[in-house]
Amino acid sequence: MNQAIRVTVWNEGLHEQELAKCREIYPNGMGRAIGAYLEKQPGIASVHCSELLDPDQGLGEEILSRTDVMIWWGHKAHDKVTDKNARRVQQRVQQGMGLIVLHSGHMSKPFMLLMGTACNLKWREYGDHGEKERLWVVDPAHPIVEGLPEYIELPNTEMYGEPFGIPQPDQLVFISWFQGGEVFRSGCCWHREAGKVFYFRPGHETFPIYHNELVLKVIYNAVKWAAPTRLAGGYTQGNVQPLENMDR
Amino acid sequence: MNQAIRVTVWNEGLHEQELAKCREIYPNGMGRAIGAYLEKQPGIASVHCSELLDPDQGLGEEILSRTDVMIWWGHKAHDKVTDKNARRVQQRVQQGMGLIVLHSGHMSKPFMLLMGTACNLKWREYGDHGEKERLWVVDPAHPIVEGLPEYIELPNTEMYGEPFGIPQPDQLVFISWFQGGEVFRSGCCWHREAGKVFYFRPGHETFPIYHNELVLKVIYNAVKWAAPTRLAGGYTQGNVQPLENMDR
Amino acid sequence: MNQAIRVTVWNEGLHEQELAKCREIYPNGMGRAIGAYLEKQPGIASVHCSELLDPDQGLGEEILSRTDVMIWWGHKAHDKVTDKNARRVQQRVQQGMGLIVLHSGHMSKPFMLLMGTACNLKWREYGDHGEKERLWVVDPAHPIVEGLPEYIELPNTEMYGEPFGIPQPDQLVFISWFQGGEVFRSGCCWHREAGKVFYFRPGHETFPIYHNELVLKVIYNAVKWAAPTRLAGGYTQGNVQPLENMDR
Amino acid sequence: MNQAIRVTVWNEGLHEQELAKCREIYPNGMGRAIGAYLEKQPGIASVHCSELLDPDQGLGEEILSRTDVMIWWGHKAHDKVTDKNARRVQQRVQQGMGLIVLHSGHMSKPFMLLMGTACNLKWREYGDHGEKERLWVVDPAHPIVEGLPEYIELPNTEMYGEPFGIPQPDQLVFISWFQGGEVFRSGCCWHREAGKVFYFRPGHETFPIYHNELVLKVIYNAVKWAAPTRLAGGYTQGNVQPLENMDR
Numbered sequence: 001m002n003q004a005i006r007v008t009v010w011n012e013g014l015h016e017q018e019l020a021k022c023r024e025i026y027p028n029g030m031g032r033a034i035g036a037y038l039e040k041q042p043g044i045a046s047v048h049c050s051e052l053l054d055p056d057q058g059l060g061e062e063i064l065s066r067t068d069v070m071i072w073w074g075h076k077a078h079d080k081v082t083d084k085n086a087r088r089v090q091q092r093v094q095q096g097m098g099l100i101v102l103h104s105g106h107m108s109k110p111f112m113l114l115m116g117t118a119c120n121l122k123w124r125e126y127g128d129h130g131e132k133e134r135l136w137v138v139d140p141a142h143p144i145v146e147g148l149p150e151y152i153e154l155p156n157t158e159m160y161g162e163p164f165g166i167p168q169p170d171q172l173v174f175i176s177w178f179q180g181g182e183v184f185r186s187g188c189c190w191h192r193e194a195g196k197v198f199y200f201r202p203g204h205e206t207f208p209i210y211h212n213e214l215v216l217k218v219i220y221n222a223v224k225w226a227a228p229t230r231l232a233g234g235y236t237q238g239n240v241q242p243l244e245n246m247d248r
Numbered sequence: 249m250n251q252a253i254r255v256t257v258w259n260e261g262l263h264e265q266e267l268a269k270c271r272e273i274y275p276n277g278m279g280r281a282i283g284a285y286l287e288k289q290p291g292i293a294s295v296h297c298s299e300l301l302d303p304d305q306g307l308g309e310e311i312l313s314r315t316d317v318m319i320w321w322g323h324k325a326h327d328k329v330t331d332k333n334a335r336r337v338q339q340r341v342q343q344g345m346g347l348i349v350l351h352s353g354h355m356s357k358p359f360m361l362l363m364g365t366a367c368n369l370k371w372r373e374y375g376d377h378g379e380k381e382r383l384w385v386v387d388p389a390h391p392i393v394e395g396l397p398e399y400i401e402l403p404n405t406e407m408y409g410e411p412f413g414i415p416q417p418d419q420l421v422f423i424s425w426f427q428g429g430e431v432f433r434s435g436c437c438w439h440r441e442a443g444k445v446f447y448f449r450p451g452h453e454t455f456p457i458y459h460n461e462l463v464l465k466v467i468y469n470a471v472k473w474a475a476p477t478r479l480a481g482g483y484t485q486g487n488v489q490p491l492e493n494m495d496r
Numbered sequence: 497m498n499q500a501i502r503v504t505v506w507n508e509g510l511h512e513q514e515l516a517k518c519r520e521i522y523p524n525g526m527g528r529a530i531g532a533y534l535e536k537q538p539g540i541a542s543v544h545c546s547e548l549l550d551p552d553q554g555l556g557e558e559i560l561s562r563t564d565v566m567i568w569w570g571h572k573a574h575d576k577v578t579d580k581n582a583r584r585v586q587q588r589v590q591q592g593m594g595l596i597v598l599h600s601g602h603m604s605k606p607f608m609l610l611m612g613t614a615c616n617l618k619w620r621e622y623g624d625h626g627e628k629e630r631l632w633v634v635d636p637a638h639p640i641v642e643g644l645p646e647y648i649e650l651p652n653t654e655m656y657g658e659p660f661g662i663p664q665p666d667q668l669v670f671i672s673w674f675q676g677g678e679v680f681r682s683g684c685c686w687h688r689e690a691g692k693v694f695y696f697r698p699g700h701e702t703f704p705i706y707h708n709e710l711v712l713k714v715i716y717n718a719v720k721w722a723a724p725t726r727l728a729g730g731y732t733q734g735n736v737q738p739l740e741n742m743d744r
Numbered sequence: 745m746n747q748a749i750r751v752t753v754w755n756e757g758l759h760e761q762e763l764a765k766c767r768e769i770y771p772n773g774m775g776r777a778i779g780a781y782l783e784k785q786p787g788i789a790s791v792h793c794s795e796l797l798d799p800d801q802g803l804g805e806e807i808l809s810r811t812d813v814m815i816w817w818g819h820k821a822h823d824k825v826t827d828k829n830a831r832r833v834q835q836r837v838q839q840g841m842g843l844i845v846l847h848s849g850h851m852s853k854p855f856m857l858l859m860g861t862a863c864n865l866k867w868r869e870y871g872d873h874g875e876k877e878r879l880w881v882v883d884p885a886h887p888i889v890e891g892l893p894e895y896i897e898l899p900n901t902e903m904y905g906e907p908f909g910i911p912q913p914d915q916l917v918f919i920s921w922f923q924g925g926e927v928f929r930s931g932c933c934w935h936r937e938a939g940k941v942f943y944f945r946p947g948h949e950t951f952p953i954y955h956n957e958l959v960l961k962v963i964y965n966a967v968k969w970a971a972p973t974r975l976a977g978g979y980t981q982g983n984v985q986p987l988e989n990m991d992r
Binding site for chain 2: 090091094113114115116117118120121122123124126131159161163165167168170179180181182190191192193235236237238239240241242243244246
């Protein structure tokens with residue numbers, strides 16, 4: 001992928017309406033906080049921010065057709081995304097679109113469809129302040145860790161713990177340590193036919209995780225990693241003729 | 249898994265009704281041909297054969313609850329399997345049941361749900377006799393190849409070719425060579441939460457593939473590999489308390 | 497692998513001579529503590545315990561030729577194992593022998609040869625009592641976790657932390673949490689040609705880790721997993737004739 | 745990796761001296777044929793060509809220290825590369841250098857050291873003209889296949905067949921079909937600590953494989969994929985202090 005990348009940041013956008021604390025941290029919403037960072041980075045052609053309450057839930061064909069990489073944040077309204085829209089995202093990934101699923105998006109319909117599993121996990125919100133997390137880099141060769149320190153520390157966060165009901169990642173990039181005694185595979189890569197999927201754990205509606213420069217850097221690195229690969233002429237499936245002469 | 253294994257062989261069972269050639273090769277149906285072999289093998293507690301036209305499509309809760317490993321053959325009526333039954337199979341796999349998907353089952357609902365991809369491929373039926381296939385062992389350490397020669401040759405078969413729209417296998421066991429110029433990942437292993445899935449390519453309604461001793465041996469080896477692993481007490485997901493004292 | 501398994505437990509055996517605390521915990525040595533447990537388990541044909549100071553360093557051809565699975569514990573004398581013996585172990589694995597490498601064996605010559613990497617890591621011995629570790633099961637379908645709880649807790653242990661300089665495991669089974677803030681891939685599976693390798697972190701010369709029933713259970717499960725697969729007739733490499741007629 | 749890439753093409757360089765046919769096809773040697781293509785591509789800072797008969801076998805510290813990605817072609821003199829030089833290449837990969845191993849380099853010392861296996865395979869040179877090979881893309885999402893057709897056909901080539909004695913690739917990109925009846929994993933990716941390794945099968949001293957535009961394109965794509973990732977500040981291994989307060 002050498003062309004500039006067109007990003008769509010999809011954000012559920014409901015916590016922002018309902019929680020004063022969320023609005024305080026993200027006055028323009030979580031999606032736009034991420035989008036504002038990305039649009040300043042090299043190699044990004046455009047950033048479109050869309051939300052659940054937009055026309056077509058922000059997931060119409062026209063939007064998807066001009067998206068190279070989609071970022072997904074959802075939490076409390078996974079079931080409101082229509083099956084049709086969820087399958088459209090799944091199919092676009094199978095055709096080459098990158099998908100970066102953040103935090104509570106682990107139980108979003110498109111992610112679950114792409115994984116084939118229930119994607120459940122342990123979780124805990126400890127008091128008002130949460131607990132400490134460290135995301136350790138376990139694959140220092142992976143392009144998603146370019147320019148990072150050996151771990152990212154988030155002082156106040158929600159806990160996610162194993163067993164995380166996902167297929168084994170093709171490449172496991174981060175493992176999280178939590179103060180309360182759990183671990184979590186918090187940065188996971190998969191290919192799904194022509195498309196790439198990255199799950200990245202950090203993020204929450206009432207902690208300022210998406211103002212953390214290192215978290216944003218990982219998202220940007222992941223956008224570049226997830227950008228589509230394009231076969232010249234695509235590929236054929238279905239009924240085909242033999243390539244080889246079989247008359248012998 | 250040290251206990252004897254309860255197998256259910258699920259067969260669509262329609263070609264047997266409609267094609268004289270199929271009946272000739274498999275007078276009792278493809279499923280029962282496989283089942284008759286398996287029930288004579290060590291470590292198999294029971295073999296139940298069920299079909300699409302059975303009550304509950306042969307996929308009712310009672311049957312699944314006493315199945316350790318399910319074998320699946322379907323082709324022309326994938327869409328007749330109800331979504332509810334397909335999801336029940338998917339969920340049972342997530343909970344530990346092994347699933348062995350044969351040949352044209354690559355586009356069955358349970359397999360597609362578990363893969364998260366479209367599972368399409370190239371294919372060709374060359375004349376009446378098909379063409380030659382060789383399944384090469386590429387992972388000689390894998391228990392599924394126990395006792396095999398280094399390749400299995402099928403003189404007359406349908407071709408399946410790449411790109412096969414599946415997630416990268418956790419373990420790739422066989423790669424097929426076809427006379428007409430194609431290759432195919434024909435023996436593929438995945439874990440899906442607590443359960444295991446094996447896709448195995450050989451099989452066809454009008455070639456006597458399931459009378460081939462080596463093909464049957466692979467299926468038997470796969471049954472043993474796919475038998476459930478059981479955690480003592482299972483595992484918890486959802487909201488949990490900290491294991492560690494966090495008052496400090 | 498349906499035959500009973502012949503195990504060799506190789507133990508460096510030097511700490512036992514030099515440390516009173518080690519002798520107190522393991523009066524017959526660490527290797528024999530593991531061996532004594534294994535020889536009582538079903539499916540184990542024999543257990544041989546060998547040590548660095550034995551003839552041929554306990555790694556002679558005759559011993560290796562009757563070993564299906566070798567367990568390896570070493571720490572302070574990795575460099576005393578001759579290159580010839582280390583390569584013999586490596587080659588036997590490539591030919592089918594299982595190898596289970598424990599704890600500080602991560603820098604043993606056979607393991608490093610089989611990994612192709614430097615296998616370094618972070619470590620810490622905290623005071624006299626070490627610190628708490630939890631080994632979380634992250635692949636509940638894997639046969640190595642049969643019968644375990646969802647995590648194993650070791651109250652007093654040495655810390656090992658990431659980045660662990662290994663190739664990505666083919667299957668990652670356990671991730672450890674440590675009280676002091678680190679994580680570790682503590683149960684890792686690889687195939688190496690016809691043989692299987694399992695690295696398992698627990699163990700130490702002055703903590704009674706190999707008296708822990710769950711740790712021993714994992715080692716036993718791993719022995720069964722690592723037992724050789726045998727192709728009928730093996731396989732050929734080198735210069736070969738075409739299988740297919742190419743005169744056309 | 746956003747910086748321009750410094751490439752070293754290492755070529756054994758002996759066939760060029762001894763075979764008229766090789767000189768005819770590659771008047772400046774195979775290494776320089778590849779180098780001449782690469783130095784015209786975007787994002788390549790420099791291309792250095794070195795050979796076995798150069799000072800320090802073309803593998804001195806100064807050369808390696810300014811190499812981001814090394815390409816390796818060797819065949820008849822693998823054993824002439826000194827162990828010291830082979831280990832230097834291995835260590836540089838562990839520290840981040842990319843390594844692209846071509847064709848008969850499968851039994852070169854650096855590759856074997858990095859794999860931990862014997863890396864043997866089947867092979868055949870059929871008459872003067874060899875036989876037909878098709879390299880099928882099996883991972884259309886991988887950046888190494890950017891811009892390719894769904895398969896690359898080489899009309900005249902040497903056969904390499906399975907079992908190929910390598911660790912399971914982290915990502916399998918190409919599978920080859922051969923006219924004579926064999927298959928081969930012909931494009932394989934691994935991470936080895938901070939570095940990346942790509943094995944790519946095509947190439948031969950007496951067939952003009954490195955004049956094929958698609959083969960060259962794959963090598964160029966692989967150079968970009970294998971370019972180093974850099975952690976800010978690197979990472980620590982060895983004895984470390986606890987990150988977390990453990991006085992409680």
